[in-house]
Amino acid sequence: MKRAKKGQGAKAKLRDYFLANVGKVLDSSTLQQVADGSSEWARRIRELRNEQGMNIKTHNDLGELKPGQYILVDLKPIPAFERAISKETRAYVLDRNGFTCQMCGAVAGEPHPYDPSRKTRLHIGHIIDKSQGGTDDPGNLRALCSVCNEGAANITLERPTSDKLLAQIRRAPGVDQLKVLEWLMGKFPKQAMDLINKR
Template identity: 25%
Template structure:
């Protein structure tokens, strides 16, 4: 089956009973089929389009988000700046959740309480690269970080959905770990950087390694919390802090 964008090819692909128009199928399956048939990998779409065609069900947006743990990569304007705020980009079609053996793929839900606890435990920053929400990556201008949760041990190897099973990651690190994509340093390259550190920095790094956590300064802790706020609130607080410093 081709994963090219059917809309770009001027075609509509039909798969008999496995059709997104079939209201007897679950909403998550219908959303997946619509994305497969009407968008395709590399295609863009809008949430309004899904809401218009997947009728008779509530929380269609959530059903679309539920595809991500099954390996579907759907980008927003936050991590792909070329998109409009209401556009989404289907980068990768994941597991075929329309097939019976894959219907439950990625459906073990993480509770909102657990999600908050993990983010707070990890200082609201990626435990792998240290970036906070909304920060630009040092390489690749205009690419900003979005925080998500990853698994210490993958589902398929027995990982669970409790706080101890989860780790805060940015979307880029999460996908690198899951799909082995992107640039990843070798142990030798990391060692070269370790060995080049000054004595005090080596000791600092060793203290982090010993507890598997970076000790944050007070300013860094507040910075990570600040990055979680909406842009309007950040602007207001920046002005308040500037006024405070002038006193």
């Protein structure tokens, strides 16, 4: 396998590596190494596809690929998309989503629940990916943490219903149930007081 050149940024290294391996299935661990171990390697690949028009496919696009596998199908460019999300729109979406990841519930600035070694950083992600016709309209945008955003390209997940959430909470130990109660009372203090006063 050809290696990427030294002295380049992660995106440039990934681009060179894909170009040197057109038509070959590449796995995520190799690509992360090519990107010098950057935690943003998957995002850089999405940028190559969405902004530079590289015809990179994943298991979401091709059934024969497994999760974590990528392939640059050919050198024919696909329509590229610019980053057109304004600062105002980003601020609106983050505020609307309560500065909380809409996939895992991690809160900006707090230790990430799935990776406590790093603090949660939020990004703006598309619900319907631009490669599938999605727009930059706020209704198609959501806050995503960097952990979820790395694996969220072209994935649209439904939010859990209250019945599913309650089923999970009922299964949790009492200590965790109390943490959920504390969080809900902090998020909805007025409604919590109204419920207490009704008793």
